[in-house]
Amino acid sequence: MVHILIVDDSALYRKILSEAATAHPGVEVTAVANGDLAMAKLAASKVDLVLLDVFMPDRNGPEVLSRIKAAYPAIPVVMVSGATGRDAQITLNALSSGAMDFIAKPTGTSFEAGIVTLRSEIRRIVDMARLRSTISIKPDATISKPPSATAPPKRLTPPPFIDLLLIGVSTGGPKALAELIPRLPAGFPVPVVIVQHMPPVFTLSLAEQLNRLSPLSVIEAPARHKLKAGEVLIAPGGMHLEIVKNPDGSLETRHSEAPPVHSCRPSVDVLFESAARCGLRGSVAVVLTGMGSDGAQGVAKLKVAFPTWCIAQNSETCAVYGMPQAVVNLNLDDELLPLGDIAPRLNKIFRV
Known part of the structure; x- marks a missing residue:
């Protein structure tokens, strides 16, 4: 009860x-x-x-x-x-x-x-x-493995060339993002794209709040917006956010009103899977606190498409250890870290 x-x-x-x-x-x-x-x-x-x-x-x-x-x-x-x-x-x-x-x-x-x-x-x-x-x-028995994802062989180190930082988060996300994003320094060398499970209005307020706290520019992602290094984009509530690669090699956003995935719109899997179709040199995917398994399939597809390093938040610092655990259960995580260690690790990976 x-x-x-x-x-x-x-x-x-x-x-x-x-x-x-x-x-x-x-x-x-x-x-x-x-x-x-x-x-x-x-x-x-x-x-x-x-x-x-x-x-x-x-x-x-x-x-x-x-x-x-x-x-x-x-x-x-x-x-x-x-x-x-x-x-x-x-x-x-x-x-x-x-x-x-x-x-x-x-x-x-x-x-x-x-x-x-x-x-x-x-x-x-x-x-x-x-x-x-x-x-x-019973920490190891709460999330079952999504049936269609398979883990490629693990990397020993992050990719030498990285074009994009992707972040997926749900329950507990605003607090986690408020700890992580402001610790990424000005001049961050790649675009940062985030899906936070939230309805409309709230994602705009979240972007404005993080923008006030951060040295980076943080905005709610418009449609057909070209990605820029050092800019943080947050998927708008009620819309899927996708990334496409233009003929000139630039990356651009798309909005979609396709049905929810894992009962979520925006969905982490939709974002990650769209990035996997972009033919990047490499990426880093971070899966933070949240219920369910959104993001696990997307990480698997990123790792198959091109070199991808995945960081999952550990159970001790999650509000709900669901989404990261789904990644861990599929053996897709390259590092399992406390929330407070993720920003310093990203700064080391990106040499900033």
Whole structure:
């Protein structure tokens, strides 16, 4: 049984969230209206997961998040957010401060469709909470191998010529990227292209946040944008991002509204597999924290297409050790590193 605590000042949204959560078997819900009641409930009963509203009148979500993480650091907190730019920025700050993930409230003319999406998102969050619990007991049995990927022979060293740095990340990504990207120096010698599983609006806010923190230029990737060394591109939410090679040898972005892959759009596999078709001299692929196996098939195709060095984030520093573990299970990782060691290692590989 997964015990969920919902914290939202709106009686309507407490009802909506409770009904969406209890639609899944093995879920028990308690709902309260403010942060003080939430802290009292956490002190009095078992809670496996907190769904926390971003905006509340007495203490807002980030303030309550700080109190929860200070007193109960092991309990995962998921922010419940609107989809405006202001909501997105506050939510990203909360993710950088210890929230595990976020889900969007259903709003507007697509309210009914939003309820369906909300149920699916809560199922994902519940599965993630169960996965975290499973990993702490049995770390090697949580992700099965994707059936079609096969590992080529391992390299002994990174490729001598590298044209592209590719990064895939999901749950826990904003915090991980905020630690990694600002540590890549100005003058980084290749383009950096990232897929972070996020809906529209949030990816733009993430790019703006990282751009403020980083010596590199960080933008949400436009369509038909030529890749430049030292620029960081983040796939736009709701769109697959692909890379194509032009006749003059330059690399350019494409957007695609093709169906989700691994229930994700953008998908890491779609990005990596498009890069594998570009005939590069070499690449580095980094797979960071996240649930599921998105990215593993893409790494396999990169390694078959041309020399590729793969770094996976280790379990101890992941919010959810899913995507990196899928890479490790396929023997596709060349290095398994703590998050804090990845930027220095990249700087050494790229000689900056």
